[in-house]
Amino acid sequence: MKTDIILCGVGGQGIISISAVLGIAALEENMHIKQSEIHGMSQRGGSVQSHVRISSNPVASDLIPLANAGLILSVEPMEALRYLPWLSPGGWIVSNNQPFLNIPDYPPVESLMQEYKSRKNAVLINADEIASRCGSAKASNMVMLGAASRFIHLKPESLMHGLEKLFAQKGSSVIDLNLKAFDAGRQASVAL
Amino acid sequence: MEKMLLLGDEAIAQGALDAGISGMYAYPGTPSTEIMEYVQACGSGVHALWSANEKTAMEEALGMSYAGKRAMVAMKHVGLNVAADPFMNAAITGVNGGLVIVAADDPSMHSSQNEQDSRYYGKFAQIPVFEPSSQQEAYDMTRDAFDLSEKYGVPVLIRITTRLAHSRSQVESRTPLPQRSLHLPEEPLQFVLLPALARKRYKRLLALQKEFMESSEHSPYNLSILKTGGKTGVIACGTGWNYLNEWFPDGDYPGPVLKLSQYPLPVKQIQRMFDQSASILVLEDGYPLVEEMLNGIFPVNKHIKGRLDGTLPRDGELTPDLVASALGFPVNEAYHIPSVVVPRPPSLCNGCSHADLYLALDEVMKEFGKGKVFSDIGCYTLGALPPYNAIYSCVDMGASVTMAKGAADAGMTPSVCVIGDSTFTHSGMTGLLDAVIENTPVTVIISDNSATAMTGGQKSHATDRLVEICKGLGVSPDHIVTLVPLRKNHQENVRILRKEILFEGPSVVIFQRECIQTSARRHKKN
Numbered sequence: 140m141k142t143d144i145i146l147c148g149v150g151g152q153g154i155i156s157i158s159a160v161l162g163i164a165a166l167e168e169n170m171h172i173k174q175s176e177i178h179g180m181s182q183r184g185g186s187v188q189s190h191v192r193i194s195s196n197p198v199a200s201d202l203i204p205l206a207n208a209g210l211i212l213s214v215e216p217m218e219a220l221r222y223l224p225w226l227s228p229g230g231w232i233v234s235n236n237q238p239f240l241n242i243p244d245y246p247p248v249e250s251l252m253q254e255y256k257s258r259k260n261a262v263l264i265n266a267d268e269i270a271s272r273c274g275s276a277k278a279s280n281m282v283m284l285g286a287a288s289r290f291i292h293l294k295p296e297s298l299m300h301g302l303e304k305l306f307a308q309k310g311s312s313v314i315d316l317n318l319k320a321f322d323a324g325r326q327a328s329v330a331l
Numbered sequence: 332m333e334k335m336l337l338l339g340d341e342a343i344a345q346g347a348l349d350a351g352i353s354g355m356y357a358y359p360g361t362p363s364t365e366i367m368e369y370v371q372a373c374g375s376g377v378h379a380l381w382s383a384n385e386k387t388a389m390e391e392a393l394g395m396s397y398a399g400k401r402a403m404v405a406m407k408h409v410g411l412n413v414a415a416d417p418f419m420n421a422a423i424t425g426v427n428g429g430l431v432i433v434a435a436d437d438p439s440m441h442s443s444q445n446e447q448d449s450r451y452y453g454k455f456a457q458i459p460v461f462e463p464s465s466q467q468e469a470y471d472m473t474r475d476a477f478d479l480s481e482k483y484g485v486p487v488l489i490r491i492t493t494r495l496a497h498s499r500s501q502v503e504s505r506t507p508l509p510q511r512s513l514h515l516p517e518e519p520l521q522f523v524l525l526p527a528l529a530r531k532r533y534k535r536l537l538a539l540q541k542e543f544m545e546s547s548e549h550s551p552y553n554l555s556i557l558k559t560g561g562k563t564g565v566i567a568c569g570t571g572w573n574y575l576n577e578w579f580p581d582g583d584y585p586g587p588v589l590k591l592s593q594y595p596l597p598v599k600q601i602q603r604m605f606d607q608s609a610s611i612l613v614l615e616d617g618y619p620l621v622e623e624m625l626n627g628i629f630p631v632n633k634h635i636k637g638r639l640d641g642t643l644p645r646d647g648e649l650t651p652d653l654v655a656s657a658l659g660f661p662v663n664e665a666y667h668i669p670s671v672v673v674p675r676p677p678s679l680c681n682g683c684s685h686a687d688l689y690l691a692l693d694e695v696m697k698e699f700g701k702g703k704v705f706s707d708i709g710c711y712t713l714g715a716l717p718p719y720n721a722i723y724s725c726v727d728m729g730a731s732v733t734m735a736k737g738a739a740d741a742g743m744t745p746s747v748c749v750i751g752d753s754t755f756t757h758s759g760m761t762g763l764l765d766a767v768i769e770n771t772p773v774t775v776i777i778s779d780n781s782a783t784a785m786t787g788g789q790k791s792h793a794t795d796r797l798v799e800i801c802k803g804l805g806v807s808p809d810h811i812v813t814l815v816p817l818r819k820n821h822q823e824n825v826r827i828l829r830k831e832i833l834f835e836g837p838s839v840v841i842f843q844r845e846c847i848q849t850s851a852r853r854h855k856k857n
Contacts, residue, residue, distance in 0.1 A: 149675065162336045162499060172336070175498040177441065185677035199576035201498040204651040206665040218675070223666040230665075241678070246671045254669050 148214035153280030163301035278320035285324025339495035344369035346473025351508035353400035356388035359786035360407030362496035363435035385410035399514035429477035438648035448617030462569035552592035562586025564608030571614030574654035613637035684844035687816035709751035729758025752793035810838035
């Protein structure tokens with residue numbers, strides 16, 4: 140059993156937290172894991188990615204080979220498309236549909252949506268709106284993790300437990316908000 | 332023991348803590364920064380504060396070793412250039428308490444100005460080098476490196492690359508050791524490298540080479556799997572081993588394999604696999620060090636494949652895909668990047684103080700023409716790109732000040748440089764002293780955001796000290812000016828900056844406003 144995930148978005152969007160929850164959950168289920176992250180050179184505002192490999196067998200390479208990721212989990216719609224060369228044939232894209240506009244030449248959103256319409260295995264949700272409804276737009280990363288959870292070979296309970304552990308020091312209201320966001324994301328994804 | 336999920340950097344730090352270090356020394360630099368940060372977070376009772384630069388860090392660690400305690404020093408690959416003097420000489424003095432040096436290389440230059448391979452430094456200094464392939468090995472090797480360092484009385488180098496430094500995986504720790512007690516070297520003149528004494532110490536280091544080789548031959552980290560069949564033999568160094576295993580899990584590569592993680596090269600092991608192979612493929616990250624050594628000067632009668640013969644690219648980090656094609660597997664993308672996707676490069680944050688500085692500087696420099704501003708290493712290097720196009724150099728820590736002086740010596744006027752506060756105290760101060768001694772007409776702009784911001788906002792040695800430092804170096808107090816880079820001050824900043832740039836002697840203009848990231852974090856905490 141193996142899940143290779145490309146996790147992507149824009150620096151500052153909370154990808155490290157998604158990665159951390161996946162790590163805790165994988166450890167809890169006694170799975171092998173490698174997570175390769177990009178740090179440094181003020182990635183804030185730049186495109187960022189993380190390779191997450193979870194498997195019942197030992198993981199060799201820290202990087203996912205091209206065309207081997209079963210899932211692209213993105214918190215930004217253009218960023219998801221940037222990593223398509225890593226997606227396996229028939230692999231899934233689960234992405235937030237809200238663009239992060241910080242460059243002058245960001246493409247028209249309709250042209251991005253056109254790309255998604257031409258693909259079969261894509262789940263696009265408005266994570267910002269769902270997160271706001273749960274209490275804070277900042278939890279959109281956990282909405283996305285919830286939405287992607289049905290494509291990850293880890294129990295949702297393990298992920299939710301991982302989330303609780305990650306936010307443990309921030310108090311119960313932050314934990315509840317993020318749990319709610321996770322659950323709402325999962326529901327939204329299943330409903331599509 | 333407990334299983335932890337650790338970055339390669341953190342695994343090294345945990346290994347050092349469990350080896351009983353008393354001191355951790357470093358200057359921030361991607362991808363090595365998290366080693367110190369982990370020790371600061373988890374190492375109670377261990378001295379763990381940032382040093383002014385890599386050279387001071389290395390010497391402080393050597394001093395702790397002199398006093399009989401275990402110490403580690405960590406830096407990025409180019410930091411080892413800064414620390415090269417004490418590094419090379421520490422191999423001659425040897426150590427008392429165990430001393431382990433970590434150099435984190437950055438092939439593909441994710442966040443660096445070159446991709447130099449620190450294994451050459453290990454060979455240069457003639458000391459043992461470890462190159463872990465996994466986070467677990469990073470932990471285990473760090474522990475063993477301290478034992479090896481004390482067994483032979485030499486520093487030991489651990490070389491990692493970005494890929495391992497910033498990848499997380501499970502690590503199992505072993506029983507921690509207590510810190511060593513203070514004890515001075517048995518040989519009182521060990522650390523005195525007067526020529527007559529240094530010659531003796533050097534002979535000692537040379538005599539140890541045989542033992543280092545024996546240690547490599549029997550290292551648990553160097554593993555020969557000698558399947559016969561006349562196939563291509565593979566030497567897989569460090570993380571190259573992972574990429575081989577990606578395509579041949581469970582060690583089922585059909586030919587001879589040598590997993591190489593401890594140097595000097597285990598010549599006997601290589602000889603054995605060499606004899607059983609029709610050709611050899613070398614998988615190594617960084618420069619073709621092993622491949623070059625196998626080739627020698629005269630052609631060998633076997634095809635050595637790697638980065639030199641074009642089987643793998645000469646530059647950039649290894650990837651599972653590059654290794655796949657070197658092994659003869661097809662590499663195919665199922666999907667391509669749609670043309671609608673555009674690059675999203677890193678940029679200065681909204682509200683960044685560097686941006687306001689560059690707006691003022693650009694306005695002043697319009698009247699003097701392009702190409703007269705040098706700069707340095709930090710977030711502010713992004714000022715070389717649009718919309719600022721403000722600076723024309725980024726070479727090494729501190730080089731903005733000295734290059735500005737050299738250009739002024741050549742007659743270029745005005746000659747201006749932009750340097751960050753932490754970079755200034757790292758390596759800019761001595762260059763400013765040169766300019767003061769010669770009364771050189773240069774303007775040193777210090778963009779003081781009161782943090783080592785690019786690597787995550789570590790504390791800067793310069794904070795609240797810059798004016799006093801510049802005065803102490805001999806800059807006339809009339810030409811040390813502090814400005815606040817905010818939009819509302821723009822016109823006034825332009826006026827004062829212009830005046831100092833026109834001054835025909837050394838002047839310092841400090842643009843002081845805290846990094847918005849560290850400021851936001853501070854306010855969140857309070």
